[in-house]
Amino acid sequence: MNTESTAIIAQLAYLLSAILFVSGIKRLSSPATARSGNIRASQAMLLAIVVTLLDNRILDWTTVLAAVVAGGLVGVVLARRIEMTAMPQLVAVFNGFGGGASAAVAAAEFIRAGGGATALSTGYGLTIVLSTLIGAVTLSGSLIAFGKLQGIVTGRPVTFALQKSLNALLFLVVLVVGAGLAHQAAGDALASVLGSTGTAIGIPFFLALVAGALALGILLVIPIGGADMPVVVSLLNSYSGLAAAATGFVLGNMMLIIAGSLVGAAGLILTQLMCKAMNRSLANVAFGAFGTGDQAVRAKTGERPVRDVDAEQAAMVLAYAGSVVVVPGYGLAVAQAQHELRKVCDLLEERGVSVRFGVHPVAGRMPGHMNVLLAEADVSYDKLLDLDEINPEFESTDVVLIVGANDVVNPSARDPDSVIAGMPILDVDRARTVIVMKRSLSPGFAGIDNDLFYMDRTLMFFGDAKEQMSELVREVREA
Amino acid sequence: MGEMLIGLYVFVLATLAGREVISKVPPTLHTPLMSGANAISGIALIGALVVTGLADTPWVKVLGALGIVMATINVVGGFMVTDRMLQMFRKR
Known part of the structure; x- marks a missing residue:
């Protein structure tokens, strides 16, 4: 078979895999069929993996297989050992790894594309920046959420003076650096301001983007209190999907775009449902630092009589x-x-x-x-x-x-x-x-x-x- | 039509399809939905396999392998723990 027809077969297999993902999720709509739905989704994933391995010229099988086996073993151990009460923190960790993987892939692509030494096309540069940004925010944000749920980081909202200003500033810096990486003219302009050339700032800018995004993930989750975690976990779930979809744009891979957007949609729906169940806006959950007691005049309890029983x-x-x-x-x-x-x-x-x-x-x-x-x-x-x-x-x-x-x-x-x-x-x-x-x-x-x-x-x-x-x-x- | 644009079409339509099927999942199954969706977001594994496979410099290989490890933890752990949960949902 020539390479063109194998590529078509691979694309069709991806399509089948996408259909299996959607129908697998659909089976989650009833507890009676849910288990088979999850198994179907896992088969879709296996199909996508096998097709990818066969379709691409893998130069170094040892590295690839060793990494798969290592990750697989850790996954099995975590999935078997975890107590059901600790599910939220496990999901948070998995989320973080999903986001981290997307960011790692985008970073690898950035280096493969010349590490900024040659100008990237705007569309390609933009998707690399987005995928790195969302992936890194998901990684650090999820690890903080894990820490809060596990009790390593305090469950109370952590707030400090000028926190929102710091977040806004950091976000601005990340945007500027991102724009510099994604757009050649913007990059050249920034480089001349910094007294450098457009091609020399590539790697430092990319590292700044990663560091900024990681810091942003931490700062965005740390002011949110323990009982608001359902919203945070849902939102991070959505981000991990969006990061995968962005990576799909980088690689021109439809499978990643489809699966990523399915997860993005799932996380977004759950985020909306959770906010609705608390009658609060997402902005209020994200920035309200609810549970510090600032909003509520703390009621004096215990002064009124109660009826207690044994x-x-x-x-x-x-x-x-x-x-x-x-x-x-x-x-x-x-x-x-x-x-x-x-x-x-x-x-x-x-x-x-x-x-x-x-x-x-x-x-x-x-x-x-x-x-x-x-x-x-x-x-x-x-x-x-x-x-x-x-x-x-x-x-x-x-x-x-x-x-x-x-x-x-x-x-x-x-x-x-x-x-x-x-x-x-x-x-x-x-x-x-x-x-x-x-x-x-x-x-x-x-x-x-x-x-x-x-x-x-x-x-x-x-x-x-x-x-x-x-x-x-x-x-x-x-x- | 450029590849980016086709990608955008696919992204929007898949999001809408996802919205339709996911909004029918009952609250009882929201945790398995989330951990199952989570496992699916490990699809980044595909990307990690592609870049590692093409790796021509050590840094690309390191990042690619890191991506594979993280994504595989997500995929394998995610599907397994979801299955563990779902087998507990029984009607008596």
């Missing part, structure tokens, strides 16, 4: 209810109490109590985090209901059991003067009885008091979720 009393209320809705929050993940929770639910169901779960979109540290934890604890997925599905049901629910959630069940979201005004909440206060399992009365991430805790119908069940849940298992069994 495990025995809570068990009685639950065991003699007709219907129970469990509302899990990040506190459940922190306490790793999902397995004990499932045992309580099993015992209640054995007694004929109807048990379902109401999951808020931003519960946890990434979109859908709670659902994965509950699935891990063997809760059937048809019992996991989202906000719109469960809200009309609270009116006719006997008992709501809230485990480690706060802001997402705060009725003050209905008060136009509240800091969380307009945030869609789970209407748990409409149920007949509410049991709140929580360590203390301390406010949630938004830094405001929760009127729910002081209602007549609310029973506060204080303590560590895991210990209290084990108590509850014993007590429900005896009830």
Whole structure:
């Protein structure tokens, strides 16, 4: 076969791979078909890899194979070892590597194209700059997000004087350097200002671009607080896709453009959904430094009387209810109490109590985090209901059991003067009885008091979720 | 039509197609969607394989190999952990 026909076959194989990617994602629309969808997407990836290896003249198989084996081994170990509670940080790390790979490819292309010694065409230069910029921002931003989720970097927003000005300045510098690399006339003009020539500034400018982009990634994520992480992780996910698509433009490879834009779209949709679930704009999440307590006048808690109960009393209320809705929050993940929770639910169901779960979109540290934890604890997925599905049901629910959630069940979201005004909440206060399992009365991430805790119908069940849940298992069994 | 322009067409249309299929994924599956999409963003591996394959200088080879390692971690780890999650979603 001549090279032209192999190239066509390779392109057609890429097309098939693109179709498999789309149909694989489509199968993720139902839990029953989702696993096969993921397998299909992985087959699409394998096909694309094999085609690429066969279609391109690989000069150094040793390096290529060694790198694939090394990366593959690390990937396998990470994927097998990770606890489900730590999924958000793993996804953040993978995101970062995806972005980093795109930036590395763009950098390699830059060197191959002469490292700035010869002028690049504007389109080619622009895509190299974009791919490097987005890739490097994704890499450093994701590593900071990982640090925050893992507790290595503080989860609180980190703010300092002139932070926004510094970000803006840095962004401007990156743009100017990028323009200098992408556009010959701009590059020459910059070079003459710096007393150099257009061809000599190539490598220093490229290094400045990489350093600037890495710094920008850090500075953009560091002021964002822990509970806003679902937005950050979604956005970085989108960036890693865009970086891959930009690399596709650099290499003129449609496969990269298609797969990259699919991921870009996925991340963007999730980002929008997460912002909507908090009734905040993306700009507010990114720059609002929410959770520092600046916006909220910190309410004094604990001055109003609450009704607190012990495990025995809570068990009685639950065991003699007709219907129970469990509302899990990040506190459940922190306490790793999902397995004990499932045992309580099993015992209640054995007694004929109807048990379902109401999951808020931003519960946890990434979109859908709670659902994965509950699935891990063997809760059937048809019992996991989202906000719109469960809200009309609270009116006719006997008992709501809230485990480690706060802001997402705060009725003050209905008060136009509240800091969380307009945030869609789970209407748990409409149920007949509410049991709140929580360590203390301390406010949630938004830094405001929760009127729910002081209602007549609310029973506060204080303590560590895991210990209290084990108590509850014993007590429900005896009830 | 230049290659850049064709690329732009493909980019826009693939984004729209992605929007359509992804907006139908229920909230229950948002974490697997994200980690699956994440694995797909490791498609940069293709690019890394191409540049490493063509590498004629040591720096290109180093950067290319670095790209391959990072992208393979993303692809292999991403698909595997997504599968691990999805096999837990069961109906009883």
